[in-house]
Amino acid sequence: MDSTKKHVNPSPEEKATFLSKIFYCWFMPFLKYGYKHDLEIKDIYNTTKSDLSAALGDQLEKNWLKEVQRAAKHKDRPRKPSLSRAIFKTFYKTYLVYGLFLLFQCLVIKMFQPIVLALYIGYYDKGTNALGPEIGWLLAVGVVTMSFVNMIIMHYTNLGCVRIGMRVRIACCSLIYRKLLKLSQGSLGQTAAGQLVNLLSNDVQRFDMASTYLHYLWIMPLQSIIAFYVMYRSVQMAAVAGMAAIALQAIPLQGYLSKLQGIYRSKIALRTDYRVKLMSEITSGIQVIKMYAWEKPFEKIVELARKYFQ
Template identity: 35%
Template structure:
C-alpha cells in the first residue's frame, strides 16, 4: 500500500495527475460485483413473507468481512492495550525500589511498552483502512441498487419522488455506512473491555471499582435519549434538504417560464427562504 501511494505522490509532485495516472480499482471493489452481492441477498429478503430488511441483507452480504476484522481488533483492545498497564506497573515498582522487581524485569517491561505501542498503531491503522474499505463497498452497493431501481420506476412512481431526493440519498445518507463500519466494533469490544477491566480491578479495589462502572451504566439511558433526539433532528434536516432540492429542481426545469414572466424576484425569495 505504501509503495503505490508514495509513487503517486512523487508523480503528482512532478506533474499534474491525469486519469491514466490513477490505479485501477481492485476487482473486489468494483461496483457491479458489490451490487450483485447485495442484490442477491436483497432478493431473498423480498421473497420472505415478512417485511424485507435492508439491515439483514447488508449483514448477510458484508457482515462476515467485518467480523473477520473484529479478531485483530479484539487482540489490540483486549490484549495489547491491557498489556501496557501491566508493564507500567513493573516499571513503577522498580523505580520505587521494590525488592521483588529486578532491573532485568524492568527492562523487559520497558521494551514491552514500546512493542505494545508499535503493535497498537499497526493494528489500529490497518484495521481502520479495512473498515473504511468495507464501508465503501456497502456505500457503493447501495448507490448502485438505488440507481438500478430508479431506472425501473414507472411514471406513477416517479411522481412520488424527485431526482433531487434520490441524489440527496446517494450523496448524503449513504455516507453513514462508512461511519457505521468504523464504529460498529464498539458494539462488541466495549462490553468485553468493561468486563475484563472490572475483573482486573476487583482484586485491587473490590467494591470500589463498581462506582466508576456504575457511572458508565447510568450514562447509557442518557446516550440513548440523546441518540433519539439527534435522530429526530436528522430526520427533520433530511426532509428540509429534500424539499429544498425538489424546489431547486422545479425552478431549473421551469427556468424558461420564469424568465418569460419575469418571476425571478419571487422565486429568489423562495430559494432564500428554503436555505434558511
C-alpha cells in the same frame, strides 16, 4: 484534459503482500511521485476489483433477490424483505475479520498495556538490583511493542471498517440505480426528485460512519468487564465508583442524545427533500423563461409582487 477518458493505472494494492498492506508500503510510490510532481487524473490508481460498483451491486442484488423470494414464501404471514439481512450476508465475512482484530486490540493489547507499564514503573521502585537488568529490558521492550502493535492494528482495522462501509454505500447506490431503471413512468412520477437525491447523497453516507463504530457495540461490554477487573485489583472499591460514573454517562446520557439526534435528522431529511424539490422546480422555471425570452415580462411581475407584499 478529458476527465471522461479512462486511464489504465492498476492499483499496486491488489498485488501487495500482507506486510505491505499493513505498513501501506504499496502507497509510498504514489506519495513520492506526488511530492515531486503535480498530480493529474491519470496518476490516480484504478479502483480495485473488490471495490467496483458493478461487482458489489451484483453481490448485494443476489442476496436481495433471495430475501424477496424468502419473503414471498410466507403467504400466510406476510413479511417485508430485509435489506439489512441482505447487506449482512454480503459483507459479514470480511467485516467479521476486522472485528476479530479489533477484539484482540481492545481486550488484549489495551488491557495489558497499563499492566506492563505498571510493572515497569514498579521495577524502578523496587530497585534494579532486586530483579536484574534483564527484567527491566524485557518490560521496556514489552511497553514499546504493545504500543507499536496497538497502533498497527488500530489503523488497519479503522481503514478496513471504513472501506467496508464504503462498499455497502456503493452497493446500495448501485441497487437503487438499477431499481430506478426498471421503474415505470407512473412510478417515477410518484417519486420526488428531492427524495432520490437525498437518498443517494446523504442517507447512504450513514453506512460509512456506522461501519467504524458498529463493532464497539459488542466489544465495549467485554472490555468494560475486563477493565473493571484490572482496576479492582489495583484500587479496590474505588473502581466501583469509577465504573458507575462511566455507566451513567454512557448509557442514559448517550442514549438520550442519540435519540434526540435521530429526531432532528428525520426533520432535516424532510426539509432536504422539500428544498431539493423546490430548487428543481426553480431551475426548470428558469430554463423555460430563458427558452422563451420571458425575462422582461417576468421581471415586471416580480417587481409588482414585491410592491404588493411590502
